[in-house]
Amino acid sequence: MQAKLFTPLTLGDLTLPNRVVMAPLTRNRANPDGDVPYAIHAEYYAQRASAGLIITEATQITPEGKGYIQTPGIHSGAQVAGWRQVTQAVHAKGGRIFLQLWHVGRISHVSLQPDGQAPVAPSPIAAEAQTFVASGFADVSPPRALETAEIPRLLEDYRKATENARAAGFDGVELHAANGYLLDQFLRDGTNKRTDAYGGSLENRTRLLAEVLAVITKIYPPKRVGVRFSPFSGFNDIADSDPMATFAAAIARANEAGLGYLHLVEGEMGQSRDLPPEADIAKLRAA
Ligand SMILES: Cc1cc2nc3c(=O)[nH]c(=O)nc-3n(C[C@H](O)[C@H](O)[C@H](O)COP(=O)(O)O)c2cc1C
Numbered sequence: 001m002q003a004k005l006f007t008p009l010t011l012g013d014l015t016l017p018n019r020v021v022m023a024p025l026t027r028n029r030a031n032p033d034g035d036v037p038y039a040i041h042a043e044y045y046a047q048r049a050s051a052g053l054i055i056t057e058a059t060q061i062t063p064e065g066k067g068y069i070q071t072p073g074i075h076s077g078a079q080v081a082g083w084r085q086v087t088q089a090v091h092a093k094g095g096r097i098f099l100q101l102w103h104v105g106r107i108s109h110v111s112l113q114p115d116g117q118a119p120v121a122p123s124p125i126a127a128e129a130q131t132f133v134a135s136g137f138a139d140v141s142p143p144r145a146l147e148t149a150e151i152p153r154l155l156e157d158y159r160k161a162t163e164n165a166r167a168a169g170f171d172g173v174e175l176h177a178a179n180g181y182l183l184d185q186f187l188r189d190g191t192n193k194r195t196d197a198y199g200g201s202l203e204n205r206t207r208l209l210a211e212v213l214a215v216i217t218k219i220y221p222p223k224r225v226g227v228r229f230s231p232f233s234g235f236n237d238i239a240d241s242d243p244m245a246t247f248a249a250a251i252a253r254a255n256e257a258g259l260g261y262l263h264l265v266e267g268e269m270g271q272s273r274d275l276p277p278e279a280d281i282a283k284l285r286a287a
Contacts, residue, residue: 004019005018005019005020006018006019007019008052009052011053011223011260011261012221012222012223012224012260013221013223013224014053014096014171014172014224016052016053016096017052018050018051018052019052020051020052021051021052021053021054021055022048022051022053022054022055023055024055024056024057024058024100024174024176024228025057026057026058026068026071027044027057028068028069028070028071028132029041029070030070030071030072030073031070031082032069032070034073034076034078034079035060035066035070035071035072035073035076035079036072036073036076036078036079036081036082037072037079037082037083037085037086038082038085039085041072041082041083041085041086042085042086042088042089043089045086045089045090045095045097046086046089046090046092046093046095048095049089049090049093049094049095050093050094050095051095052096053096053097053098054090054095054096054097054098055097055098055100055174055226055263056086056097056098056099056100056170057071057072057100058071058100058102058176058181059071059072059073059074059083059099059100059101059102059161060072060073060074060075060102060103060104061073061074061075061101061102061103061157061158061160061161062075062103062157062161063075063113063114064103064113064114064117064119064120064157065102065103065104065105065157065182066104066108066112066113067104067107067108067109067112067119067131067140067181068104068112068131068132068133069112069132069133069134071102074099074101074161074164074165074168075157075160075161075164079164080164080167080168081168083099083164083165083168083169083170084167084168084169086168087168087169087170087171088169091169096171097170097171098170098171098172098173098174098224098226099165099168099170099172099173099174100173100174100175100176100228101158101161101162101165101173101174101175101176101216102176102181103154103157103158103176103181103182103183104119104181104182105119105120105121105122105143105181105182105183105185106119106120106121106125106126106127106140106143106182106185106191107119107127107129107131107140107180107181107236108131108140108141108143109131109133109138109139109140109141110141111133111134111138112131112133113141118141118142118143118144119140119141119143119144120143120144120145120146120150120182121143121144121145121146121182121185121191122145122146122185122186122191122192122193122194122198122199123145123191123192123193123194123199124142124143124144124145125143125191125193126140126141126142126143127140127180127191127236127237127238128237129180129236129237145194148196148197148198151198151208151211154208155211155212155215158212158215158216159215159216159218159219162215162216162219162220163219165220166219166220171224172220172224172225172226172260173216173220173224173225173226174225174226174227174228174263175209175212175213175216175225175226175227175228176228177209177227177228177229177250178228178229178230178233178263178265178269179230179233179235179236179238179265179269180230180233180234180235180236180237180238181236183208183209183212184229184230184236184238185238186198186199186205186208186209187205187206187209187229187240187246187247187250188205188238188239188240188243188246189205189240189241189242189246190238190239190240190241191238191239192205202245202246202249203249205246205249206249206250206252206253209227209250209253209254210253210256210257213225213227213253213254213257213259214257217257217258217259222257222258222259222260223258223259223260224260225257225259225260226259226260226261226262226263227254227259227262227263228263228264228265229247229250229251229262229263229264229265230264230265230269231243231244231246231247231264231279231281231284232266232267232268232275232276232279232281233265233267233268233269234268235268235269235270243278243279244278244279244280244283244284247284248284248287251284251287252287255287262285264281264284264285266281
């Protein structure tokens with residue numbers, strides 16, 4: 001009997017020839033001059049083109065969204081050209097590839113930020129977390145809160161990045177809303193203490209996610225878009241008083257957007273899959 005793993009799977013209008021999906025994995029190999037992906041990225045991803053689907057390493061939508069040394073971006077012309085080499089190499093081998101759209105929020109360091117500015121976050125609360133910079137591991141820098149008036153600019157950054165992904169030839173995009181980065185910081189009440197329309201109630205904490213998804217799904221058909229959450233992970237010093245309620249609300253937003261798939265980190269990022277007693281991944285998936 002043929003193993004199910006090697007049978008096709010329908011994802012919107014795409015047929016994945018098998019059910020092996022390559023997880024997004026940061027490699028820190030972008031050209032330091034402009035955070036540009038280049039020939040080694042094309043080789044690396046083309047080597048993995050027999051997967052049903054590849055999700056790329058997390059890729060910053062804007063210089064402000066960068067949190068680690070030598071991660072690639074999708075905000076400059078050189079980056080689009082670099083990623084085009086990657087998508088062409090994967091397609092030439094018969095593969096499919098989605099780009100993971102990333103903004104790290106407070107998980108950054110001033111040495112990685114434009115003009116040495118403080119990183120941005122929903123609220124000015126520093127994470128007890130580390131990143132890696134030119135000199136090695138370093139504590140992340142204290143962030144400043146995004147002004148309400150800056151949200152349209154942030155949405156514009158997501159819009160441009162998604163257009164760039166399409167121009168670079170990606171088959172779709174995955175929105176990174178996991179692992180304690182910006183969108184996760186907005187979702188959870190441990191990091192989101194805002195008093196404007198983006199903080200407080202679940203409707204407010206999931207608003208930025210919904211607005212970003214609305215922007216992205218105007219560029220890619222919703223079935224070519226996925227979203228990633230890590231409801232029960234504390235990675236990057238993230239916490240929530242009621243993750244079941246928070247992520248049921250977040251998943252409801254993803255459902256409203258009609259997305260192609262939901263991607264969950266089931267346990268602690270890169271560690272145990274043991275869950276707290278109140279956690280029920282199956283219930284969340286069924287939402
Ligand atoms: C070195 C490394 C880099 C990673 N980079 C990303 C990333 O860019 N985006 C993402 O969503 N997850 C990233 N992850 C998380 C993995 O995709 C995966 O969810 C995690 O390793 C848990 O799976 P595992 O328990 O099988 O290792 C990374 C993990 C590791 C170890």
